[in-house]
Amino acid sequence: MEKLTFDSLQVGDALPSISHTVKQETFWKYAVGSFDYNPVHCDPDWVSTAQPFGIPQTVAHGMMTWSFMVTVATNWAYPSTATITKITSKFLRPVPAGTTMTCSGIVSEKHVIRPGKHFVVVELKAENQDGDLLGVSQAEIVFPE
Amino acid sequence: MSRSNLEQFFETGKQREFDTDFFKGAEEYEVWDEIDFDSQEEIPGEQTFEIKAEDMKSYAAGCLDDNPLFTDEEYARNSPYGQLLAHPIFHTQIIFWCIGSKGRGNWIRTPGSRNPGQYLEIYEPFRVGETIHLGMRPYDRWIKRGKYYLSYEINMYNQDNVKKAKAIGTLILPKSRDDIRKFLQGLRGLED
Numbered sequence: 001m002e003k004l005t006f007d008s009l010q011v012g013d014a015l016p017s018i019s020h021t022v023k024q025e026t027f028w029k030y031a032v033g034s035f036d037y038n039p040v041h042c043d044p045d046w047v048s049t050a051q052p053f054g055i056p057q058t059v060a061h062g063m064m065t066w067s068f069m070v071t072v073a074t075n076w077a078y079p080s081t082a083t084i085t086k087i088t089s090k091f092l093r094p095v096p097a098g099t100t101m102t103c104s105g106i107v108s109e110k111h112v113i114r115p116g117k118h119f120v121v122v123e124l125k126a127e128n129q130d131g132d133l134l135g136v137s138q139a140e141i142v143f144p145e
Numbered sequence: 146m147s148r149s150n151l152e153q154f155f156e157t158g159k160q161r162e163f164d165t166d167f168f169k170g171a172e173e174y175e176v177w178d179e180i181d182f183d184s185q186e187e188i189p190g191e192q193t194f195e196i197k198a199e200d201m202k203s204y205a206a207g208c209l210d211d212n213p214l215f216t217d218e219e220y221a222r223n224s225p226y227g228q229l230l231a232h233p234i235f236h237t238q239i240i241f242w243c244i245g246s247k248g249r250g251n252w253i254r255t256p257g258s259r260n261p262g263q264y265l266e267i268y269e270p271f272r273v274g275e276t277i278h279l280g281m282r283p284y285d286r287w288i289k290r291g292k293y294y295l296s297y298e299i300n301m302y303n304q305d306n307v308k309k310a311k312a313i314g315t316l317i318l319p320k321s322r323d324d325i326r327k328f329l330q331g332l333r334g335l336e337d
Contacts, residue, residue: 030207031207032203034207034237035237037167052333078212086266089264
């Protein structure tokens with residue numbers, strides 16, 4: 001894989017995307033990995049009446065959706081010994097079981113500060129199989145010179 | 146929810162030990178309209194988190210990430226990083242573990258809460274062998290379109306008090322303890 005450097009990156013560069021189809025087992029597995037056992041993700045019986053999102057189904061953890069988006073960045077940047085320093089996220093739609101989530105990213109900004117501190121901003125997004133936006137994230141990534 | 150649905154995925158000591166029942170004691174969780182914003186002193190978590198390789202690997206497994214930098218200690222040792230890396234969102238596991246079920250910040254366990262978005266700054270990578278503790282403070286509380294938002298600033302320090310990361314953790318919560326009780330009865334306890 002080609003080593004990326006700050007100089008080699010251009011605004012508009014696209015990151016390779018990933019896709020996952022999520023199931024109830026995916027939510028349970030993420031709960032175990034994150035210690036977030038909120039019943040809105042883990043308990044289909046409770047959600048059928050409590051409906052925090054207004055639907056009678058469990059939904060994916062926002063943190064899992066975020067993790068998928070960030071994986072797009074780490075898959076792309078970490079082979080070049082880059083460092084992620086700041087990440088934000090916003091979750092726009094609930095993600096019920098059966099959703100195929102595709103996450104992608106694009107370089108949106110280059111910040112020229114000083115050697116060792118230059119960074120790029122990557123805009124990440126998660127979409128479902130219908131192209132609806134599920135979540136967005138921004139990551140600041142420092143690349144070697 | 147049957148615990149066996151979860152146990153099939155348990156691999157680490159912490160996973161076997163952690164209290165997975167978010168309903169238990171939920172009537173006593175901190176609640177949106179009772180948070181004290183007057184004191185801005187950092188609040189410690191209920192317990193510390195000693196980072197083991199299995200913890201990092203279990204987070205990567207949970208988010209279906211098979212990057213060998215997160216999952217293969219030998220590969221990572223021979224990489225330019227020289228050691229196993231944590232997935233950047235690994236702090237989620239640390240925060241839920243450290244806050245626990247009875248301490249301040251336990252509103253993050255509230256049944257019926259929703260995640261609108263998060264913020265994270267990473268100052269240094271987490272390393273296997275470090276022991277992480279939290280310093281938290283109430284950060285913001287607001288109402289927007291009938292939803293009740295609460296944020297804590299959550300600072301993560303290692304055993305030498307080196308600040309490793311800062312998160313602004315935000316959830317949309319039931320407004321009051323009565324609303325939480327509705328959720329505990331399987332009823333919707335949100336106003337929007």
